[in-house]
Amino acid sequence: MSPPRAKRLLAEAANCDPAAIADDAAIGSFESWDSLAHLRLVLALEERIGRQLDPDESVRIETLSDIAALLAANE
Amino acid sequence: MTIHTKGRPVLLTSKRFALRSLKPTDASERWISWLKDPEVMGPLNAPIRKWTAQELMAHIGSADNDNRYLIGLFDLASKLQIGFYMVDVDQFHRRATFNVVIGDRSWWGKSVVNETRAALLDEFFNNRGVEKASGTPLARNFPAVFNYKAQGWRHEGTFRRQCLSVTDGSRLDQYQFGLTRDEWRAIRLEDAQ
Numbered sequence: 001m002s003p004p005r006a007k008r009l010l011a012e013a014a015n016c017d018p019a020a021i022a023d024d025a026a027i028g029s030f031e032s033w034d035s036l037a038h039l040r041l042v043l044a045l046e047e048r049i050g051r052q053l054d055p056d057e058s059v060r061i062e063t064l065s066d067i068a069a070l071l072a073a074n075e
Numbered sequence: 076m077t078i079h080t081k082g083r084p085v086l087l088t089s090k091r092f093a094l095r096s097l098k099p100t101d102a103s104e105r106w107i108s109w110l111k112d113p114e115v116m117g118p119l120n121a122p123i124r125k126w127t128a129q130e131l132m133a134h135i136g137s138a139d140n141d142n143r144y145l146i147g148l149f150d151l152a153s154k155l156q157i158g159f160y161m162v163d164v165d166q167f168h169r170r171a172t173f174n175v176v177i178g179d180r181s182w183w184g185k186s187v188v189n190e191t192r193a194a195l196l197d198e199f200f201n202n203r204g205v206e207k208a209s210g211t212p213l214a215r216n217f218p219a220v221f222n223y224k225a226q227g228w229r230h231e232g233t234f235r236r237q238c239l240s241v242t243d244g245s246r247l248d249q250y251q252f253g254l255t256r257d258e259w260r261a262i263r264l265e266d267a268q
Contacts, residue, residue: 028225035183039217059233
């Protein structure tokens, strides 16, 4: 199961209910994860971890699991 | 003013948009305003330009519909131009590099790029001899990166500190995204099933 905080972060960025996000959510898998939501997501992630993501990190954000992994790696 | 008319103009429609090669007479105050808008030009690291209509007309006239295309996006409902593509074609390598500007902010976040770029990929891959498409967004142009990924392009590499910011002189990272004709046809087949 995906950690709830990753799902909450994605839900806030995508302006949707966390319950509506599947555990295997990925870019292209639901409509509200669009280009502007992705922008909000990456900026929120950076704010959460307190630094700018490097390009190798930000380009790997494709799934809910990627978000969770990034948060876990920066605890 | 030199107007190149070498190749066949593009004329396409997608579900919501008309896409057509632009002519110098398409120069408009609307378009000129986009070139002055930091929020439009910033993600592209393009300098703010205060062009006159004549300068914009000359720029449009430099596209020859062969090596360089300037293709306007027009909302089918309002008929207004909302943005444009610049597509550079390397004829020898049969490769096209896509750049897009959605100048009308009211269309941001509404899947304009992937709807219209799909129509262009069909056209360039099927009718204009292109075998490879490329795109090179800035690494922090997150909406553009999203669009490439959502459309099935592959991240082929990262150019670290590749270019100089036109706003603050810092060095910026850039990605290379790519899509082959065969990959695009496989995506289209999958979408149709």
